[in-house]
Amino acid sequence: MLKNILVALVLSVMAYMFYNAYSSYETRTELTGMSHHFASKGAEEVGAANLVTSIIVTYRGFDTLGEVTILFLTASIISFFLKLKSGDKEKIIRRDTSELLVTASQLLIPIIFMFGIYVFMNGHLTPGGGFQGGAIIATGVALMIMANPNISLNHNVIHWVESISGVSFVIIGVLGIFLAGGFLDNRMFSLGEFGDFFSAGAIPIIYSFVGLKVGAELSNILNKYQKSQKEI
Amino acid sequence: METIKLIGAIMILMGSFSLLIAVIGLLRMPDVYNRVQAGTKASTLGAIVSFIGVGLYTVESWGDGNWLGRVIILIIFILLTNPVSSHVLMRVAYFTKIPLTKLTKTDMLKKDGNTIIKEGENE
Amino acid sequence: MINPEMIIHVAVAIMGLAMFLAMIRFVKGPSVVDRVVAFDSLTVTSLVIISIIAVLSNRMIYFDVAIVYGLLSFIGVIVVAKYLKKGL
Amino acid sequence: MKTKNLIVSFTVLMIAWVLLNWTIDPVNLIIGASISIFLVVVFCSKCELFTDIKITPKAFIYTFIYLFVFIIELIKANIDITRRVLSPKLQINPGIVKVKTKLKSKMARLILADSITLTPGTFTLQVEEDVFYIHCIDTRCGDDVEKATEEIVRKFEKYLEVLYD
Incomplete structure (x- = not known):
């Protein structure tokens, strides 16, 4: 009873907070100074059809580097805590996976990876990009782990992919200082024709590295989960 | 052009009816197994017919946009994944011993003794 | 001539009804599997609705959303199945 | 036939790439091809999905016949479900029956089960190995394995036998 009252209390406080946030919300009718610059000059300065991408990768490229680092930190912390729990002894009944699921997953996994790669290589044209593509790749890894419970992913490969893509991201950023205007400036390569596959300078390359890094980090988390299951 | 568009719209309508049938099947059938059957079959066909309708409806942009490619990918994807996921689900329902309805006439899997459960519990 | 867009709006209304009925099964369902099945048909219906929204607003890019959503629903069903069988 | 598996997997991935991009720009195709080769080497060198597929003109024609039969069956299934669901009294007679299949190839079995x-x-x-347990919404054949096989499996199996060894 007390628990129910507490839950109701928390919910009503949250409802009040949301109501406050909602009632003070006004739709903006015009752009603020900064966004006005992005909206009007972004397309010609960066050459990417997707404005959000151009902001994430170039104007705010440094933030993206930080976000990827935060994700890396999260993955490390999760794996740290998962290792601790191996003391629990609990019986787990394992049944072999349906043959159909195994076959279907073998067919689907390459196509899922292909789709993930497509998403992060086309980040400058379509919605999506590094983070989304990386998440799709991690979905493929999740399917792989679930279809074959006895699989063991090569730990080293994941770490190498992660490290190399992270380092390459920084190297391209530094190259931008020498070849173009500044850190992570995408104009080191020609901007190309607007809306083309090869356009927006270095954005597709930077985004591919971001995608690989995110995919590797999330796969690492999944791999750790599976390992911790096995130890029980 | 107009006619193809109209045909596409009618196919979307047919697909939506099929999806409705799937859900009515979900509501009326007596046990999990029959629900999964009705749900999977009707919703798979409904989705496929609707996607074909969407493909036909966008006839004007077949040349430049990549509507058609994505529609084909979605159709193949649904056709491949929907039966597999329902199969996995129904298998789980059987192995977690959700009872079959009283109308059931025969259960060969039980008669043969299902080997999978025995193997699993040895571990 | 009948307006094709009208027909599509009627179809979307029917799908909305289907989603509502699926919600009933989702709430009522005696076992977890019932709920997952209802959820699966909800997902398929919303896939179709996403694609129709993409067509009506003439934005090809929403189709990617539909593909990813379908993928996630497939993985989701398998995750629940694995959970019920106890063991990842 | 290791190489056949790799080639068919590569073709499937390339088709997926072209469908996603919907362009036959040579540069784009080269990128797609390199990604496909990478994925085939990583994932498809171990699996044996397409080792048993047959690439002959006869198999090509049978693919279309199979698709035609499958679509007809799919539409029949839905008419059947609609009739059962909408009739005021539920006409169901469910049961689990056993059928046997001769197919060995993994891919053919997946297609058969999906169908x-x-x-x-x-x-x-x-x-299980050569036995499929099938939940029927209307069991007519009861415990008779041969009859059930004839009724449920044969109509697909005779085409799949031609497509896969």
Whole structure:
């Protein structure tokens, strides 16, 4: 009873907070100074059809580097805590996976990876990009782990992919200082024709590295989960 | 052009009816197994017919946009994944011993003794 | 001539009804599997609705959303199945 | 036939890439091809999905015949389900029956099981070596394995035997 009252209390406080946030919300009718610059000059300065991408990768490229680092930190912390729990002894009944699921997953996994790669290589044209593509790749890894419970992913490969893509991201950023205007400036390569596959300078390359890094980090988390299951 | 568009719209309508049938099947059938059957079959066909309708409806942009490619990918994807996921689900329902309805006439899997459960519990 | 867009709006209304009925099964369902099945048909219906929204607003890019959503629903069903069988 | 598996997997991935991009720009194709080769080497060198597929003109024609039969069955399934669901008194007679299949190839078995799932009143419940357990919404054949096999599996199996060894 007390628990129910507490839950109701928390919910009503949250409802009040949301109501406050909602009632003070006004739709903006015009752009603020900064966004006005992005909206009007972004397309010609960066050459990417997707404005959000151009902001994430170039104007705010440094933030993206930080976000990827935060994700890396999260993955490390999760794996740290998962290792601790191996003391629990609990019986787990394992049944072999349906043959159909195994076959279907073998067919689907390459196509899922292909789709993930497509998403992060086309980040400058379509919605999506590094983070989304990386998440799709991690979905493929999740399917792989679930279809074959006895699989063991090569730990080293994941770490190498992660490290190399992270380092390459920084190297391209530094190259931008020498070849173009500044850190992570995408104009080191020609901007190309607007809306083309090869356009927006270095954005597709930077985004591919971001995608690989995110995919590797999330796969690492999944791999750790599976390992911790096995130890029980 | 107009006619193809109209045909596409009618196919979307047919697909939506099929999806409705799937859900009515979900509501009326007596046990999990029959629900999964009705749900999977009707919703798979409904989705496929609707996607074909969407493909036909966008006839004007077949040349430049990549509507058609994505529609084909979605159709193949649904056709491949929907039966597999329902199969996995129904298998789980059987192995977690959700009872079959009283109308059931025969259960060969039980008669043969299902080997999978025995193997699993040895571990 | 009948307006094709009208027909599509009627179809979307029917799908909305289907989603509502699926919600009933989702709430009522005696076992977890019932709920997952209802959820699966909800997902398929919303896939179709996403694609129709993409067509009506003439934005090809929403189709990617539909593909990813379908993928996630497939993985989701398998995750629940694995959970019920106890063991990842 | 290791190489056949790799080539067919590569073709499937390339088709997926072209469908996603919807362009036959040579540079784009080269990128797609390199990604496909990478994925084939990583994932498809171990699996044996397409080792048993046959690439002959006869198989090509049979693919279309199979698709035609499958679509007819799919539509029949839905008419069947509609009739059952909408009739005021539920006309169901469910049961789990056993059928046997001669197919050995993994891919052919997947296609067979998917087809059974999507055809009138039948649903693959469990797959063991050569036995499929099938949940029927209307069991007519009862415990008779031969009769059930004839009724449920044969109509697909005779085409799949031609497509896969």
